[in-house]
Amino acid sequence: MTATRMTRPPGPTRIAAAAAHFGRDLDHDLGRIGRLIDGARAEGAALLVLPDAAIGGYLADLRRPDPDALPPALKPDDPIFEQVAAMARDMVVCVGFCEADGDDRYNAAVCLTGDGVLGRHRKVHLPAAEHIAYRAGNAFAAFDTPVGRVGMLIDYDKTFPESARTLALDGAQIVACLSAWPASITNAAPKLSQDRQSRLFDLYDCARAAENQIVVVSSNQTGAAGGLRFLGQAKVVGPAGNILARTWAKAGLAVAELDVAGEIANARRVLRHLDERRPEVYRR
Known part of the structure; x- marks a missing residue:
């Protein structure tokens, strides 16, 4: 199932990032x-970014994942994606899941419309003991969609500047960051807003947008799974690193309208970060 590539005409686009809880019950997911697609459609959104592990849920423990309680692993052609595509219709939807490839499992994401799959990503950077549950992906690649050229990151990927930079150099105008990002597991704060990971989650979103002068659409899970508390904080960030819409810690949709190409062109009018790099100096 592969979609026809097309480019959206210039002008404002409404973009939505979701904060919501997902678990092992696939029908419930x-x-x-x-419902999130319906809500985004009612807001006029052309792009919806759902959280990591929206199909099947995330791990319940990052330090000692239970091998017998992992998310269900789905093949890339599982019929469940046809169901999501049918709900998406003309909307571009990014959604996370656990991908099966033979005996290997990947924390993965797919971007699709009702016409088919536009792009895929396997999480490259695995934190803590996530390697017990997943193998690491090995590539970042942008792809064309009806809302512009898009790239995807999953969770910990956005901690590393090289991840978003690689996508921006591949022409991505929009980077979708799908997360199941929890509060600190070593130094929990009494309130999520005071948590160290809460601050870092926002910092990475804004920094990746500003340093590449692109749009970042950041989704996240909410609620709890096992010993993990998820932060929420879905947001849309402009190419100056400015937060255009956000959900804070609660479930919901962050929706913003912007002329993606126009905002990027304006941000790069004088300073063009990608063109002004000195890669020959950065090499060891």
């Missing part, structure tokens, strides 16, 4: 995805 599909129902929630459908």
